[in-house]
Amino acid sequence: ARSYNITLLPGDGIGPEVVAVAKDVLSLAGALEGVELRFQEKLVGGSALDATGVPLPDETLDAAKGSDAVLLGAIGGYKWDNNEKHLKPETGLLQLRAGLGVFANLRPAAVLPQLVDASTLKKEVAEGVDIMVVRELTGGIYFGKPRGFGTNDNGDDIGFNTEVYPASEIDRIARVAFEVARKRRGRLCSVDKANVLEASMLWRKRVTALASEFPDIELSHMYVDNAAMQLVRNPKQFDTIVTNNIFGDILSDEASMITGSIGMLPSASVGESGPGLFEPIHGSAPDIAGQDKANPLATILSAAMLLRYGLGEENAANRIEAAVTETLNHGFRTGDIYSPGTTLVGCKRMGEEVLKTV
Amino acid sequence: ARSYNITLLPGDGIGPEVVAVAKDVLSLAGALEGVELRFQEKLVGGSALDATGVPLPDETLDAAKGSDAVLLGAIGGYKWDNNEKHLKPETGLLQLRAGLGVFANLRPAAVLPQLVDASTLKKEVAEGVDIMVVRELTGGIYFGKPRGFGTNDNGDDIGFNTEVYPASEIDRIARVAFEVARKRRGRLCSVDKANVLEASMLWRKRVTALASEFPDIELSHMYVDNAAMQLVRNPKQFDTIVTNNIFGDILSDEASMITGSIGMLPSASVGESGPGLFEPIHGSAPDIAGQDKANPLATILSAAMLLRYGLGEENAANRIEAAVTETLNHGFRTGDIYSPGTTLVGCKRMGEEVLKTV
């Protein structure tokens, strides 16, 4: 039997609840496809801060690096919101992404037929939306140097950051995006602000140059402000979007909300080699933590992405995705996606229902 | 009679058509309120590039600076899209904003009862939305130095930009925003990425400190990725939003599209003193230029903002806004906002209808 080591990082808030459920689903789907999964659990984020004083202990990063894939719950919470930057839960996540070298963040945003009413967009605008945002995740302004605080020539306090992209970092993310587009509907829209920013001009130039290697892919370019509008106006026009770290942060979240059900959306972050990082896109929702109210489906679907993109175990991945669809068809809903006529269940029960259909 | 000098910058594409119409409306509304308006027309953007080789001729900037207010149509077009940065139409606009020192961009996004169906959002989500985005316009990453192209330690080509905010620039835009919120519903949401960026941490610190001067205003903070989601999920939660240049660019356009009718939306850019710059938010729409199809209402409403925020002529501004409402109530619509049962008109005719009701 093929066997893999998985690092589980439950994190904060509802993280532990949803990861526990996803772990069971992962084990079962694997077992049914002859795949043995071994798990180790480590600390990250606020819970790591409380226990060890840092948001990403070395032990966690080492374990993650040494495993075949990493499944993360969620990080953050009010408690640590006013911490200094190096002691914020978010810093642990950024360090983890950088440490694993997972530069390509795949963010699917598809409107499921069962949940089309969850979208705030009109049915005819929302239905059929199926977008994949490929976000550059370990470069750009979130990591660029110089950064920090200082004083300018007028003696005024300043805060500053650097948006910087080397050609090689643009090329590698663009290549991932072209390949993703090839497995989808063959259209790639690169988003930038090349009418103003030099970093975007280089971005556009490199992406355009790479297109000749992918003659079967239809490449277009869009300014980020326009992209933010077009996602609201007509999201169906998009297939695959590729963009930098900060624009990807904003647009992937906007695209997610178009679906109306962010409790359903997974993500995958992958690098050149080494383990990938898989996590639901929702936050740690401290308000409902520990109450068995969280929707575990985004983490379960992240586990499916882990099997597909992290381990190449397509069959087990399909099994999980089919089980989620069936569970929705059976009418089970957590509070965040509940509508009259469906069956309201908690986090654990939702997990049990998925397990039954795996 | 009070008299003012107005610089008209028709610009490119549909710019000349919509400015011509707005000029007549401005003249009439002024005359009826005892205000004399004198106009001079100058070149900017692509048309300036073609005529003079630069996107903002000195003559244009001097004229604009010497006048009491500036009304701009639109700039840009395919023709100049591949120009080098200093020869892009957009560069002319950025130079104009910087040259006039108009650091505060006011971007209203209100869903009009007559046009609620134009929104792609469900009626119950869209109706009643009334947001004002206050965007910092002359600082941040669009202007920050160092910027440019270079090579990194690995010999790799790089493109880079600097996001930088001095405390004084944060304070002055925040002050404008608090004052705008005071004239509205008293709530201000400051948007940043203070969980990652130092420039945002200083932003949040200064905005928070200023709040003590405005005890009547309810201040909240939101991360930009969340704001992009919340605008889709429940736009009614927002009153006034204040944010930096790049986040403001993205979010103000997203908010505009929530209304479904960007052909209706004006903007005002104002500084500490000196003339303000007033422009519709739509682009130059080269596809329909010269065909009498453009919607002039955004430019007409920009003229109203010019009267209010630029000249302090509240009565004349109200006259124009009331005339636009009445014209919509009469059922006149340009193609972009047309729906069955209304009367389709062109740009000129729409102008005439507004003139009749001014």
Ligand SMILES: CC(C)[C@H](C(=O)O)[C@@H](O)C(=O)O
């Ligand atoms: C928590 C934060 C650092 C993170 C980011 O912006 O990258 C989050 O918003 C995300 O998108 O995963």
Ligand SMILES: CC(C)[C@H](C(=O)O)[C@@H](O)C(=O)O
């Ligand atoms: C044309 C461009 C430079 C400009 C900007 O981003 O500021 C435009 O998008 C706007 O918002 O007015």
